[in-house]
Amino acid sequence: xxxxxxxxxxxxxxxxxxxxxxxxxxxxxxxxxxxxxxxxxxxxxxxxxxxxxxxxxxxxxxxxxxxxxxxxxxxxxxxxxxxxxxxxxxxxxxxxxxxxxxxxxxxxxxxxxxxxxxxxxxxxxxxxxxxxxxxxxxxxxxxxxxxxxxxxxxxxxxxxxxxxxxxxxxxxxxxxxxxxxxxxxxxxxxxxxxxxxxxxxxxxxxxxxx
Amino acid sequence: xxxxxxxxxxxxxxxxxxxxxxxxxxxxxxxxxxxxxxxxxxxxxxxxxxxxxxxxxxxxxxxxxxxxxxxxxxxxxxxxxxxxxxxxxxxxxxxxxxxxxxxxxxxxxxxxxxxxxxxxxxxxxxxxxxxxxxxxxxxxxxxxxxxxxxxxxxxxxxxxxxxxxxxxxxxxxxxxxxxxxxxxxxxxxxxxxxxxxxxxxxxxxxxxxxxxxxxxxxxxxxxxxxxxxxxxxxxxxxxxxxxxxxxxxxxxxxxxxxxxxxxxxxxxxxxxxxxxxxxxxxxxxxxxxxxxxxxxxxxxxxxxxxxxxxxxxxxxxxxxxxxxxxxxxxxxxxxxxxxxxxxxxxxxxxxxxxxxxxxxxxxxxxxxxxxxxxxxxxxxxxxxxxxxxxxxxxxxxxxxxxxxxxxxxxxxxxxxxxxxxxxxxxxxxxxxxxxxxxxxxxxxxxxxxxxxxxxxxxxxxxxxxx
Numbered sequence: 001x002x003x004x005x006x007x008x009x010x011x012x013x014x015x016x017x018x019x020x021x022x023x024x025x026x027x028x029x030x031x032x033x034x035x036x037x038x039x040x041x042x043x044x045x046x047x048x049x050x051x052x053x054x055x056x057x058x059x060x061x062x063x064x065x066x067x068x069x070x071x072x073x074x075x076x077x078x079x080x081x082x083x084x085x086x087x088x089x090x091x092x093x094x095x096x097x098x099x100x101x102x103x104x105x106x107x108x109x110x111x112x113x114x115x116x117x118x119x120x121x122x123x124x125x126x127x128x129x130x131x132x133x134x135x136x137x138x139x140x141x142x143x144x145x146x147x148x149x150x151x152x153x154x155x156x157x158x159x160x161x162x163x164x165x166x167x168x169x170x171x172x173x174x175x176x177x178x179x180x181x182x183x184x185x186x187x188x189x190x191x192x193x194x195x196x197x198x199x200x201x202x203x204x205x206x207x208x209x210x
Numbered sequence: 211x212x213x214x215x216x217x218x219x220x221x222x223x224x225x226x227x228x229x230x231x232x233x234x235x236x237x238x239x240x241x242x243x244x245x246x247x248x249x250x251x252x253x254x255x256x257x258x259x260x261x262x263x264x265x266x267x268x269x270x271x272x273x274x275x276x277x278x279x280x281x282x283x284x285x286x287x288x289x290x291x292x293x294x295x296x297x298x299x300x301x302x303x304x305x306x307x308x309x310x311x312x313x314x315x316x317x318x319x320x321x322x323x324x325x326x327x328x329x330x331x332x333x334x335x336x337x338x339x340x341x342x343x344x345x346x347x348x349x350x351x352x353x354x355x356x357x358x359x360x361x362x363x364x365x366x367x368x369x370x371x372x373x374x375x376x377x378x379x380x381x382x383x384x385x386x387x388x389x390x391x392x393x394x395x396x397x398x399x400x401x402x403x404x405x406x407x408x409x410x411x412x413x414x415x416x417x418x419x420x421x422x423x424x425x426x427x428x429x430x431x432x433x434x435x436x437x438x439x440x441x442x443x444x445x446x447x448x449x450x451x452x453x454x455x456x457x458x459x460x461x462x463x464x465x466x467x468x469x470x471x472x473x474x475x476x477x478x479x480x481x482x483x484x485x486x487x488x489x490x491x492x493x494x495x496x497x498x499x500x501x502x503x504x505x506x507x508x509x510x511x512x513x514x515x516x517x518x519x520x521x522x523x524x525x526x527x528x529x530x531x532x533x534x535x536x537x538x539x540x541x542x543x544x545x546x547x548x549x550x551x552x553x554x555x556x557x558x559x560x561x562x563x564x565x566x567x568x569x570x571x572x573x574x575x576x577x578x579x580x581x582x583x584x585x586x587x588x589x590x591x592x593x594x595x596x597x598x599x600x601x602x603x604x605x606x607x608x609x610x611x612x613x614x615x616x617x618x619x620x621x622x623x624x625x626x627x628x629x630x631x632x633x634x635x636x637x638x639x640x641x642x643x644x645x646x647x648x649x650x651x652x653x654x655x656x657x658x659x660x661x662x663x664x665x666x667x668x669x670x671x672x673x674x675x676x
Binding site for chain 1: 324327328331334335338347348350351352353354355357358361362364365366368369372375376399401402405429432433488491492493494497
C-alpha cells in the first residue's frame with residue numbers, strides 16, 4: 001500500500017514539472033496532500049501514541065489536502081491568466097532537469113541507506129525537495145514558485161514521516177513548519193501581492209537592486 | 211526563564227491590545243527591564259540549564275549582553291523615529307520588535323537544535339512585520355522575498371535536522387540536544403553528517419547573511435526602518451552565527467569536522483568576494499552597510515573554519531561588529547533626515563550640516579574597516595595570523611586583496627558623504643543630539659574591545675570556544 005502511494009507521489013512530481021496550467025498545479029498539490037494523508041495514517045498507525053497519530057493525520061487532512069488547495073484555488077480565481085506563458089526554461093528542459101534530479105535522488109538514497117528508514121521513502125522525499133527547487137528556479141511567475149515551495153515542503157514532510165515513526169516529536173515540529181509556512185506565505189500572497197499584481201512575474205518584484 | 215517568556219508574551223499582547231503610543235513606551239521599558247533581569251540571572255547562574263532546553267553558557271551570555279546593548283538604543287531610536295517621522299502602526303512595530311528580541315533570546319539560549327529552529331522560525335514571522343512597516347511596494351517586495359526565501363531556508367534547515375535526527379533515533383537522550391549530538395555524532399555515518407551540515411548551513415545562512423542565501427537580508431536591510439536594520443544586521447546575524455557555531459561544535463570531534471570547516475571557509479570567502487563586488491557598485495547607503503555585514507559575516511565564517519585562536523577572533527569580531535554596525539545604522543537615519551535620500555552620490559558636506567553625526571560616520575567608517583583602535587583590528591589581525599600559521603597562503607592572498615577593495619569602497623563612499631559637494635538641498639531637519647550621543651557610546655564600546663586583555667569578557671569568550 002505504502003509503495004503504491006509513494007510511486008503515485010513520484011508520478012505527481014514528474015507531472016508537476018511539466019504542467020503549465022495553474023488549475024493543474026492546484027489539482028496536483030491537492031492530490032499530493034491526500035496521498036500524504038494516507039501515508040501518514042499508514043506509517044503512524046502502528047505507533048503507540050494515539051494523540052500524536054490523530055494530530056498528524058488531522059493536520060495532513062485539514063491543511064495539506066483541504067486548506068492549502070482551497071487557498072491556492074482562491075488565488076488562481078483572482079488571477080486574470082490561467083497558464084504559465086513565460087517560463088525561464090522550456091518544458092522539455094525542466095523535464096530533463098527533473099529526470100536528473102530523480103537520478104541524483106536514487107543515487108543519494110542508495111548511498112545514505114539507514115537500517116530503519118525505507119530507501120524508497122528517502123528517494124521520493126529527496127526527489128520532491130529537488131523538484132520543488134527546480135520549480136522555483138525554472139519559472140518566472142510567482143504562482144509556480146509558491147507551488148514549488150509547497151512541493152519542497154511535502155518532500156520534507158515525507159522524510160519527517162520516515163524518521164518520525166520513531167521520533168514523533170520531529171513530525172510535530174515539521175507540522176509547525178507546515179502551518180507557519182502555508183499560512184504566512186499563502187496568506188501574504190493572497191492578501192497583499194495578489195491584490196496588487198494580477199499576474200505577478202518575478203520581474204515585477206525586482207525593483208530592489210544595485 | 212519561563213517568567214521571561216511569559217512576561218514577554220504578555221507585554222506583546224498588551225502592546226497589541228492597548229494600542230496607545232504612551233502605553234507602548236511603558237511596556238517597552240518593562241520589556242527592557244525583563245531582558246536585563248534575565249541577563250543578570252544568566253550571569254548569576256552561568257553554566258546552568260533551565261526548563262531542560264535552555265542553558266546559560268558563555269556563548270549565550272555574550273549574545274544576551276550584546277542584545278541588551280543594542281536593544282535599548284534600538285527602542286530609543288524607534289520611538290524617536292515613529293513619533294517624529296511616521297505615525298503609522300506604532301503598536302504593531304513595537305510589538306514586532308519585542309517579539310523579535312524575545313525569539314532571538316530563545317535562539318541564543320537554547321541547548322537543543324529543534325528548539326533553536328523553532329525560535330528561528332519565530333524570528334522570520336516577527337521580522338516580516340517590521341520589514342513591511344512602510345506598506346510601500348518596495349516594502350511588499352522585500353517582505354515577500356524575505357518570507358519566501360527564509361521559509362525555503364527554514365525548510366532546508368529542518369531537512370538537515372531530520373538527517374541529524376536519524377542518528378539519534380534510538381538514543382534515550384533529550385532529542386537533538388547539542389551535548390547528546392556531540393556524543394552521538396562521533397560514531398555517526400559521515401555522509402549523513404555532511405548532508406545535515408550542508409542543509410543546515412544553507413538554511414541558516416539566511417539569518418547570518420552569509421553566502422549562498424545572503425540576498426534576502428540585503429533587501430530587507432535596505433527597506434526596513436533603520437533601527438530595525440540595526441537589529442537585523444547585528445542581533446539577528448548573531449542568531450545565525452550562534453546556530454552555525456553550535457552545529458560546528460557538534461561536528462568538531464567527528465571525522466567530518468575538517469570538511470565542515472573547509473565548507474565554512476568557502477562560504478566565507480565567497481561572501482567576502484560578493485560583498486566587495488557590490489560594495490564597489492552600490493550607491494545606496496543602507497545597501498552599502500548591508501553588504502558590509504555580508505563581508506564581516508564572511509570573515510567570521512572564515513575564522514570559524516580556521517579554528518583555534520581564530521575562533522576567539524570570531525567572537526571578538528562579532529562583538530565589535532555589533533556595536534559598530536548598530537551605531538552606523540542608527541546614524542544612517544540622521545543622514546537621511548538631512549538629505550532626504552539614501553543615494554550616496556546625491557549627498558555631501560555632511561560635516562558642515564551636522565558635525566556631531568559626521569563624526570559618528572567617520573569613526574564608524576574607521577572602525578568598520580578595522581583601523582586601530584577598532585575591535586575589528588584585533589580580530590582581523592588574529593584571523594590573518596592564524597591563517598598564516600596554517601600556511602593558507604592562497605586564502606590569505608585572496609582575502610587581503612578582496613578586503614582592500616572593501617576598505618576602498620567603504621571609505622570612499624562614506625567619506626564622500628562628509629566632504630563631497632551635495633546635489634540635493636539639505637532639508638534643515640533638526641537632528642537630535644541625544645540620539646547621536648547614544649551612537650557615540652556604541653562606537654566607544656567597539657573601540658574599547660581593542661583593549662580587551664583579560665577579565666570577565668575574555669573568560670566568557672574562552673568558555674564559549676572551549
